[in-house]
Amino acid sequence: MPRRFAARRHATARRHAILRHHAAAHRFPARRFPARRAAAALALGAAALVPVAAPPAAGAQAAPSPSGPDSWIPHTDITRSDLTQVPGKLAEPSDDGPHPGSTTEWWYTHVMDPATHRTFIAMLFTAPVPTAVIFWYPEKGDKVVLPEPTAQVTAKPGPAVDSSAGSLVWDAARRAYHLRWHGLFAKADIWFDRALPGVTGGPIRYDGGQTMYWSAPVATSRVRGWLQPPGSSSRVSVDGWRGYHDHNWGQFSVVDQRYSGWEWGVSHEPDGTATLLGGVVKGDGTWQGVVGRVTARETYGCMTSIKLSDWRTSGLFSYPETTTLSCPSSLLATPQGLKGARPGLRTSFHVVDPFILDAGLLALPESLGRTVPGSLGLIEHIRTLPSRLPHS
Numbered sequence: 001m002p003r004r005f006a007a008r009r010h011a012t013a014r015r016h017a018i019l020r021h022h023a024a025a026h027r028f029p030a031r032r033f034p035a036r037r038a039a040a041a042l043a044l045g046a047a048a049l050v051p052v053a054a055p056p057a058a059g060a061q062a063a064p065s066p067s068g069p070d071s072w073i074p075h076t077d078i079t080r081s082d083l084t085q086v087p088g089k090l091a092e093p094s095d096d097g098p099h100p101g102s103t104t105e106w107w108y109t110h111v112m113d114p115a116t117h118r119t120f121i122a123m124l125f126t127a128p129v130p131t132a133v134i135f136w137y138p139e140k141g142d143k144v145v146l147p148e149p150t151a152q153v154t155a156k157p158g159p160a161v162d163s164s165a166g167s168l169v170w171d172a173a174r175r176a177y178h179l180r181w182h183g184l185f186a187k188a189d190i191w192f193d194r195a196l197p198g199v200t201g202g203p204i205r206y207d208g209g210q211t212m213y214w215s216a217p218v219a220t221s222r223v224r225g226w227l228q229p230p231g232s233s234s235r236v237s238v239d240g241w242r243g244y245h246d247h248n249w250g251q252f253s254v255v256d257q258r259y260s261g262w263e264w265g266v267s268h269e270p271d272g273t274a275t276l277l278g279g280v281v282k283g284d285g286t287w288q289g290v291v292g293r294v295t296a297r298e299t300y301g302c303m304t305s306i307k308l309s310d311w312r313t314s315g316l317f318s319y320p321e322t323t324t325l326s327c328p329s330s331l332l333a334t335p336q337g338l339k340g341a342r343p344g345l346r347t348s349f350h351v352v353d354p355f356i357l358d359a360g361l362l363a364l365p366e367s368l369g370r371t372v373p374g375s376l377g378l379i380e381h382i383r384t385l386p387s388r389l390p391h392s
Helices: 003-024
Strands: 052-054 088-090 104-112 119-127 131-137 143-148 153-156 160-163 166-171 176-182 187-196 199-206 210-228 242-251 261-268 274-281 286-294 299-303 305-314 317-334 337-353 356-358 362-370 376-384
Touching: 088 317, 088 337, 104 210, 104 376, 119 153, 119 160, 119 166, 176 210, 187 242, 199 274, 199 286, 210 261, 210 274, 210 286, 242 261, 261 286, 261 362, 274 337, 274 376, 286 317, 286 337, 299 337, 317 356, 317 362, 317 376, 337 376
Parallel strands: none
Antiparallel strands: 052 143, 088 199, 104 119, 104 242, 119 131, 131 143, 153 160, 160 166, 166 176, 176 187, 187 210, 199 210, 210 242, 261 274, 261 376, 274 286, 286 299, 299 317, 305 317, 317 337, 337 362, 356 362, 362 376
16 A cells, blocks of 8 residues: 555544544543633533533643644634624613523623632523533632532522522612622622623524524623632632623524534723623634723724634644734714714734633633733633534
8 A cells, every 4th residue: 555545544543533532532521621611611501510620721732733643623713704783782781681582591700810810700591401600710720610509590680690509689779790609619799899881782693593692781890809719718808800790692502513603702901991802603604793892981892803813722622822803993882772983993812821621512712811911801712513623
């Protein structure tokens, strides 16, 4: 047999063996993974039910060379940007109540320490199943993602969402969200004070007739209170940390394999402002999403072009370290909708501490990142399995 054909057969056999091993490794999702949100955990829903402990992904490597042993792992890139305007408005607490009939719905919060990068994330799902999930990124040591036992999650206008693990309630008198957490693994009592609002947008429509809505009533804030993180017997003050809260709902499934994934990010910037990123990548690789700027005076944003670069690999997953967004002009977000002209935007999110979760059907980095020097935030680059496999 000619050498080149033998080598090709060997490489093909190796790829198939790796894929069989990769599939087998995910048949038992309840096991612990040593080594994004770690996970986004989740991958927001599915892996969210799985306890994960992971050290920082320091082993992530440069993108495979065209002739290297991993050169068959494709970049999970964007093919084009769809700038069709998605309906939007300024995010308000009145947008944040439950949406009955949604096939997927969750409320998300995080608090981040600009000095040490310690990060606590708490999520409550009402659909597809009642679920509570936390993430803890310590200053040093393993990052963890844990499902908090809860039998029921209920939401009502107010807004208020409650469970046996914790609750998030809008306090109209204080004009602030209040997170109380009393789960098995963590406890917290945190106020999201001096909040600046982001946008409420949707529906984004994509593969299989799916529709997703997104609201970020707290794009950034200065939080007050305390946190008892997993594995600790003492409380940590979170006074002066930065806080964020958003809410997703609609007729969609995070683990649906017809679409390619999504891009999401938030950056708390040192001057008290924030930059937001959110949108869907459709099955043909088309990106449709928004970048927003949030200041003490106003919130504005645009449907944006996107460029992914500085590729890295982790296992069988490629992801970008840099996400660049741009648009020639933007619109002011008001309670009545998107109005008026605002300057164009160009910004980049950079991964500074990658944390990777690969749950088979979904893979994602839930990475610490930044936009400008001195900023701190989180970046997600979620991809379904078909978008991560080689295509003939």
